[in-house]
Amino acid sequence: MPKPRILLLYTGGTIGMVKNFETGALRVFNFKKLLQRIPELRQLDCDIDTLSFESPIDSSDMEPTKWVKMAGIIQDNYNDFDGFVILHGSDTMSYSASALSFMLQGLTKPVVFTGSQLPIGDLRTDAKENLITAIQIASLNEGGQPVIKEVCLYFEYKLYRGNRTTKISAEHFNAFTSPNYNALAESGVHLRVNNEQLLQPTGVDFSVTTAFNSNVVIVKMFPGITAAVLSAITAIEGLKGIVLETYGSGNAPTEDWFIGILQKAIEKGIHIVNVTQCSGGRVNMGQYETSTLLKEIGVISGADITTEAAITKMMYLLGQEMLPERFKPLFETSLCGELTQ
Incomplete structure (x- = not known):
């Protein structure tokens, strides 16, 4: 059986930054060199392709045209990949995860949002764990079919339904919570999926709706x-x-x-x-x-x-x-x- 193919999309945010240790300034690193930056990704049993917005944005600048762009990338690559991981700034991640959950109708593959509180090059960064586990979750399959078939958000050892999340901390690594719905999966020594919490496909064909009214x-x-x-x-x-x-x-x-x-x-x-x-x-x-x-x-x-x-x-x-x-x-x-x- 071929390895799952995962598309990693960088839209912006802290997770894609590295620090210049002489000046302290942050800059976006080249995602084509992702494996060089995080060699642990080579241990994952999947193939990873990377893609980035031409001009990555701070998540404070997120708005509906960017949701349409993300959804369009997923639509264009839907048949070629088994799962999608979207790297996104944490401040508006819950809004974007919610929006895409409505836009991506008939979804039968995982779309996992993740990010970090500290840059990927920081000594104490949470970026590596969030990224590695998000990709691992997106590549989970049973009998050749994805385990996760919805838009999710992974942060600090927990996978949540994306449209059930809210950001609760600008300081702590466990920055998100799902106040009224249990976690879909938890990462510890073992990755445990709460199957009874997962959203099941409706049987409708996959399609993308891009019309929004922001008034x-x-x-x-x-x-x-x-x-x-x-x-x-x-x-x-x-x-x-x-x-x-x-x-x-x-x-x-x-x-x-x-x-x-x-x-x-x-x-x-x-x-x-x-x-x-x-x-x-x-x-x-x-x-x-x-x-x-x-x-x-x-x-x-x-x-x-x-x-x-x-x-x-x-x-x-x-x-x-x-x-x-x-x-x-x-x-x-x-x-x-x-x-x-």
Whole structure:
């Protein structure tokens, strides 16, 4: 049986940097010389090809056209490779992993995002372990078929579903968590895959959807938010959607002005999705009086979806230019494991 072929794509970020020890400055290293930099990769039972964005970016500059570029590279190489590893800056990695999970329909191969907190040439770097294990995970197969068949994120010994992750630390190596879904795999002395957590293919043919509508905004509730501020946000020209980060299980103020502004926004066609600003748990509108009114005016429940997945799913669904009445049931449906119904 031939070795699995893995395509390693570098988009930017710390993991692809090396430090000039005289000046302390970081620079991107030549990925064509990856095996020279990390000779341990030769021990992996797979063939690795490398590809890099012509102009690698800091992940703070990530935006939908770059997601389209990543998805296009996967589409162009889909039949020639058994798995894909995307090296990405950590700051917006959860957004990108979420976006690609919606874009890559009918996925039957692994797409594993990874990165690092320290550059690959740093003495204490986490880059080598993250990279080596991410490639090993992408090359896992049973009976000639990939074990992982979804978009994932690997960081500090754990593999997560990409659209279930959020970054929680700018300091620690365990920078990500999956607050409402167990890890898909854990790396220790042995690599243990939690098969019952894996997403199974839907049976549809592989395809890529690239249309996004970015006329959306995230609004985080806080004590003291004013009618003037909320009115100004909902009055933004061309606004199509709001991800509303509420308290606890989906609670928000009950004042007439607050409900009235949201109701007017919904009546003019703006979709509003309710997600919790807590680090874990889910929205349960109607459990308390403070969320019942939101439910009555047509606010959409985000259940246990992360903010990163909610905003990218919103952009993705809006990009499909569907009838307005289809948006709510589709958003409240799990399309690729992003929420628990």
